[in-house]
Amino acid sequence: MEFTVYLAGEIHSSWREEIKQQAKQMDLPLSFVGPMENHDRSDFVGEEILGGQPDKILRDEAASAINNLRTELLMKKSDLVVALFGEKYKQWNTAMDASTALAMNKPVILIRPEELHHPLKELSNKANVTCTTIEQATKVLSYIFESK
Template identity: 40%
Template sequence: MSEWRVYLSGEIHTDWREQIVSATEAAGLPVSFSAPVTNHEASDDCGAAILGSEDKKFWYDHKGAKVNAIRTRTLIEKADIVVVRFGDKYKQWNAAFDAGYASALGKSLIILHDPSLTHPLKEVDAAALAVAETPDQIVKILNYVINAEL
């Protein structure tokens, strides 16, 4: 395989994606990354902004979720590896859904979260091939699976 495709899903309030991307580039690993839209406002408002506003919040959110799903589904389906990060500040139902979707597709799934979330994420962790606690561990996993080196 010449280039590995890695989808970075989940929490958008910290720089974990940037840490993984920069460390992977520094290591010279042949990886291309993709991710959901990480601009929270754009992600929330895309459906109504593009397709027309809605009076009821349910339909406003419904439109946005469907437009975002076009990107999310396509990129997860194309990925070789899906990394899903759960942060401790917010409930990330979308991240859990992405993990389940990737698992259902048989994607190689890596979960990233703080040890304090081990119990609430036990079912998600059970579906993963690896559970990491730091972005550095993700980069080490990528190096190992790509280069077969520790």
């Protein structure tokens, strides 16, 4: 049995590669999907597809519509969502993706540093599992496949 995992979270660091590598080392039957990781492509996809927009707000709106469609479709096809809240970047998209996953009744593993416990307490309470490291999240994924 193979599961598809949606990796929600910031696109500026290599955390997705870390979790993919750890899953591969554990020989877990997982495939991974997630948001567009090319930041410029994500920001300008609306104009690339729909044409130039008259201002930055409408440029963002056009890109958001296409990015939201991508997220919705990939998340619907996923069996589980891992949402990472890091320390460095603003996490608005991660919060939206984790909330969307919960609204879709998708199981959610939340990764967040201890210092973000308080601002994420309600979201953490709704998630199936809350971890503080990528390694912990990967171990949770591994446990799903254990039989003894």
